[in-house]
Amino acid sequence: MMRIGFHASHEQISPRQLLADVQHAERAGFQMAMCSDHLFPWSSQQGHSGYTWAWLGAALATTDLTFGCVSAPGQRYHPAVHAQKIATLGQMFPGRFWVALGSGENMNEHVTGDRWPTKEVRTRRLEECVDVIGRLLDGEEVTHDGLVTVDRARVWERADPRPLLVGPATSVASAARVARWADGLVTLNQPLDTLRELLAAYREAGGAGTASLQVHLSWAPTEEDAEAIAHEQWRSNVFPEPVNWDTDTPEAFDLIGEHVGPETVRQHVRVSSDLGQHRAWLQEYAELGFDDLYLHFVGQEQERFLDVFGEQVLPQLQ
Structure with missing residues (x-):
């Protein structure tokens, strides 16, 4: 059965608030969590980057969730x-x-x-x-x-x-390569055909274990607000390789992000005020063969997202 987890974004939220958020996520019905491990945020608009490994000890001690970390x-x-x-x-x-x-x-x-x-x-x-x-x-x-x-x-x-050593992959080639050593696979939301090929490449290369997907999404009561949140927070995160690998400062990401419009962000973030649409998107990922979905609401204030998705999205999918 598909499981749904919460993605804790250290680049966007202070570690103190993020600890309260992941505790809230457990109460709302999320079954697990994962987090990033950055020294710098992707942009000055995000503005945070706590030390993941100290935070993980506190998060594991104060919840019953399982946790993963990309490092x-x-x-x-x-x-x-x-x-x-x-x-x-x-x-x-x-x-x-x-x-x-x-x-x-x-x-x-x-x-x-x-x-x-x-x-x-x-x-x-x-x-x-x-x-x-x-x-x-x-x-x-x-x-x-x-x-x-x-x-x-x-x-x-x-x-x-x-502990499982999981292989992160965002391309078909990298999925096949990490299959040599990985105890599982984790990737990001991309076009469905790309994800289908990526999963197939991992399995055909002998990759075993759980297949997990981190889903960037933006929801708000109005479409305008959902789009504004995604554009303000995530426009610096839409660049393909090698830009995302090789750019060396948040200030540089901010400069190139100035030229990114809302429509481009929508190609990388699932943006909608319609909870039914979010449920449909998540169901599509499950039907591709992903075992675990980690939902990353790209806004900085998580409380309303956690409550609404906990009440109106998770129960229909689990």
Whole structure:
């Protein structure tokens, strides 16, 4: 049966408010949650970026939800440090935490001062990190010399069960590639044909586990307000690769976002004041074969969205 979760956007909401929001989401009937892991927001209009890993401990301790996190090892985070964080949350909250390991964005990683690698090098670095993290979670002592260097690392706290290492993918090619190592798949809402091909590529390459979809949406009582929220908050998030990977500051995203109109935002965010339309969109994703949907209302004030969707959308879909 399809499950519906809440996406906690650290770039848009302060960690204190976001903790209250995810607790509210549980009361409203959302079954799980996932979050981002940024050092910078996508734009100055968003204006936040709390430390995800501290927040996750508080969120797991004050709800009964399962949580996932999309995070990038290899530059800002050494894979041994990453493994220790994953194992600690997994040990404290057994079976309730997973992490999607991605290759990252320059905006969050350039702070180390290291050169931002090409996409292929970043992907190979990620695959090395996944191997290191997995071995550390299994209790091995790891030494590794490659695109990352590890010297006799060991994680002393073991999580049972081992947290799932999920593969994030936004293209057909990347879905097939992460299938080599991933315990599940997570992606973003895109045209239905693209999502169908992406899912097929993952499964045909041997990808197992749960297929999850993060759905960007905007709802308000009027169509004008729903559109205004989406345009104000999410116009800096509509750019394809390599712009989204390589742009290095929120100010740069703000500049290029000035040229993005509401119609372009609608191609990336499900915008409607009609709850029936939102239900229909979500049902389409379920029929494609996604097991879990994580709803990301792109506004900054979550309370009304949580209450209305909890009462009038979730019950009809679950």
